[in-house]
Amino acid sequence: MNIVIEGKSIEIAAGSSCAEAFKAALSGKAFKACVAARAGEDLLDLSSPVPSAVLDGHQSLSPVTLDSPEGLELLRHSTAHVMACAVQRLFPKTKVTIGPAIDKGFYYDFDAVRPFSVEDFPAIETEMRHIAKAALPFARREVSKEEAIRFFEAKGESYKVEIIREIEADTVSLYELAEFTDLCRGPHLPHSGFVKAAKLLSVAGAYWRGNEKNKMLSRIYGTAFADEADLQKYLHQLEEARRRDHRKLGRELDLFDFHEDVAPGMVFWHPKGMLVRTILEDFLRKEHLKRGYELVQGPQLLRRELWEKSGHYDNYRENMYFTEIEGDAYGVKPMNCLSHMLIYGRTLRSYRELPVRYAELGVVHRHEMSGVLHGLLRVRQFTQDDAHIICRPDQLEDEIIGVISLVRDLFNLFGFNYRLGVATRPEKYIGTPEAWERATTALIKALERLDLPFVINEGDGAFYGPKIDGRVTDSLDREWQCSTIQCDFTLPERFDLCYIGQDGERHRPVMVHRAILGSLERFIGILIEHCAGAFPVWLAPVQARIVTVTERHDETALRARDFLQRQGLRAEADLRNEKLGYKVRAAQLEKIPYVLVIGDKELESGEVNIRLRGGETLGSMSLEATAARILADSDQPFTQGGMHYRFS
RNA sequence: GCCCACGUAGCUCAGUCGGCAGAGCGCGUCCUUGGUAAGGACGAGGUCAGCAGUUCAAUCCUGCUCGUGGGCUCCA
Numbered sequence: 213m214n215i216v217i218e219g220k221s222i223e224i225a226a227g228s229s230c231a232e233a234f235k236a237a238l239s240g241k242a243f244k245a246c247v248a249a250r251a252g253e254d255l256l257d258l259s260s261p262v263p264s265a266v267l268d269g270h271q272s273l274s275p276v277t278l279d280s281p282e283g284l285e286l287l288r289h290s291t292a293h294v295m296a297c298a299v300q301r302l303f304p305k306t307k308v309t310i311g312p313a314i315d316k317g318f319y320y321d322f323d324a325v326r327p328f329s330v331e332d333f334p335a336i337e338t339e340m341r342h343i344a345k346a347a348l349p350f351a352r353r354e355v356s357k358e359e360a361i362r363f364f365e366a367k368g369e370s371y372k373v374e375i376i377r378e379i380e381a382d383t384v385s386l387y388e389l390a391e392f393t394d395l396c397r398g399p400h401l402p403h404s405g406f407v408k409a410a411k412l413l414s415v416a417g418a419y420w421r422g423n424e425k426n427k428m429l430s431r432i433y434g435t436a437f438a439d440e441a442d443l444q445k446y447l448h449q450l451e452e453a454r455r456r457d458h459r460k461l462g463r464e465l466d467l468f469d470f471h472e473d474v475a476p477g478m479v480f481w482h483p484k485g486m487l488v489r490t491i492l493e494d495f496l497r498k499e500h501l502k503r504g505y506e507l508v509q510g511p512q513l514l515r516r517e518l519w520e521k522s523g524h525y526d527n528y529r530e531n532m533y534f535t536e537i538e539g540d541a542y543g544v545k546p547m548n549c550l551s552h553m554l555i556y557g558r559t560l561r562s563y564r565e566l567p568v569r570y571a572e573l574g575v576v577h578r579h580e581m582s583g584v585l586h587g588l589l590r591v592r593q594f595t596q597d598d599a600h601i602i603c604r605p606d607q608l609e610d611e612i613i614g615v616i617s618l619v620r621d622l623f624n625l626f627g628f629n630y631r632l633g634v635a636t637r638p639e640k641y642i643g644t645p646e647a648w649e650r651a652t653t654a655l656i657k658a659l660e661r662l663d664l665p666f667v668i669n670e671g672d673g674a675f676y677g678p679k680i681d682g683r684v685t686d687s688l689d690r691e692w693q694c695s696t697i698q699c700d701f702t703l704p705e706r707f708d709l710c711y712i713g714q715d716g717e718r719h720r721p722v723m724v725h726r727a728i729l730g731s732l733e734r735f736i737g738i739l740i741e742h743c744a745g746a747f748p749v750w751l752a753p754v755q756a757r758i759v760t761v762t763e764r765h766d767e768t769a770l771r772a773r774d775f776l777q778r779q780g781l782r783a784e785a786d787l788r789n790e791k792l793g794y795k796v797r798a799a800q801l802e803k804i805p806y807v808l809v810i811g812d813k814e815l816e817s818g819e820v821n822i823r824l825r826g827g828e829t830l831g832s833m834s835l836e837a838t839a840a841r842i843l844a845d846s847d848q849p850f851t852q853g854g855m856h857y858r859f860s
Numbered sequence: 861g862c863c864c865a866c867g868u869a870g871c872u873c874a875g876u877c878g879g880c881a882g883a884g885c886g887c888g889u890c891c892u893u894g895g896u897a898a899g900g901a902c903g904a905g906g907u908c909a910g911c912a913g914u915u916c917a918a919u920c921c922u923g924c925u926c927g928u929g930g931g932c933u934c935c936a
Contacts, residue, residue: 314934375935376936379936416863419862422934422935424862430863473926473927762894762895791892791895793897794894800896801897809896811894
């Protein structure tokens, strides 16, 4: 029979394995790097026979190499088996459960006599190396369900038995690695010799099947790469991510901190962090005014009755804080929408007034479980860049376009990767299917008109309306939700919002809740990690530091500082009795974008010597030219003209 | 809440197999007046997270409490 592999037509005997086919088609080197076969969508063991779909020409057969994404997944899954084999050799009473490959590695969940700890890693890793060195084959065997159940029952592997009972097919596949046999769909590497660069990373408790009512298992996380160099590269990346951790940088750069003993999950902003925040807030306010929003602000506390009316008391009570004033119950706001609606509803509105866009940098409190608090990224008190747009149904699509444009512009400004998703109607919902349909269509059409990529998250919408979510990725590759754009059918109804239409009748407006950066706290946390603490010049708390060589230069330095401040720059002078190198180093560690050196030469010429954050020195320039350069550096792409933050 | 690890000076971390608590950075004073990532000397600074237990003696061993970090919906 003839089949084509990598553009090469070869003759194979009936019943040949994929390995035999590749051996005939590939060079020795290419064949050696090959660990599995791909036929259509399916991955196959090299030892499995060439599928009939390939033989009759419906599918092509291609080799999978160890360093390809599929190859790495196989490697990691196989490494999980190697680890399980090692664990059972060292801890014979341990029961195995499941052990999949995950994004950057693998894990295996064990039911162990005692939970594993990192102290056990050296022994396990040594045993894994033995298994790898022996280059033992992964042998696939298909057996009936009954036989598999008998097999695992005999070994006391109750979790495997439980899994097999739930499998619908008549037969299951087993993989044997030395004496360790695991129920597994496969495929696997040809043999354990490919596991050359593996490392165990951490232990964790994990519930059987993720359900907290089940027994807690002991999970070991690890990773594996095609070779040692790739593994080391990955470990360095993890190191780099830890180096950029916003909690670490927040302390080192003196931006913010926490006092867990008195206010867990709530931020204390230090002067420099507060300055960054203030600049960001000012920028956001101006940008919103430019885009037709009006700024409003409502109270922090609202009577409980109002939260009952909105439905928050029924649906969100556990996450709210309550207090009592003169015998009346008040709730601390977890959201800003109620005040905005009260402001809208105060007078009768004409259709000509719409859309109304109320924006507020609103401080909200939400009671989060103590276990999930995480630096600035998950807190209990935070500030949303919130706004509510109240508009006519025919205005919805254009309004959504305006909001998404703002999302796009802001994330592009900061250089973030982001993904947009449209969440559609869930099983439990309120409002009519027609209204849902109309709003969902408006969201999708707006995205299409802006030509932005998005995914549909079926059934992920809030019960009160469809939404668009914007997620950005942090330096650890974690995804955080920032933007949200939600259509709301409930609240306008519950609060009886209306406008008088052209026909003189009352009509129900549509309300859009939206936040772009989401929470300023979270956003700043992500931003710190993104830029490793080196803020863009327009946000840097100190833009320029003047460094003197000796105290002879102090007076000139202070005059220069005052000049730069009058130009609207955030400048300061370091007059400490230290050597120049020491002060330059300090400024560098503080990630100040411009260091301006003044010594005898500069005293003479009336200029300053400029050193950039990256270490480059630019030579000397007049103060005027220096100020102009820094100001130009702090301009924004879509906010030309006076958007820098100035001291006044 | 549960699993693992951790909690020592403002920060980063040593340390004692139970016997007066250590370093570097930072901070203060003094000397030094220097040219682009650390000049020198001296000094201040600690209830070794908290509580209880074992012990002649506990920062160290045991238990509990509090807090921090990682993980707990990636499914044979």
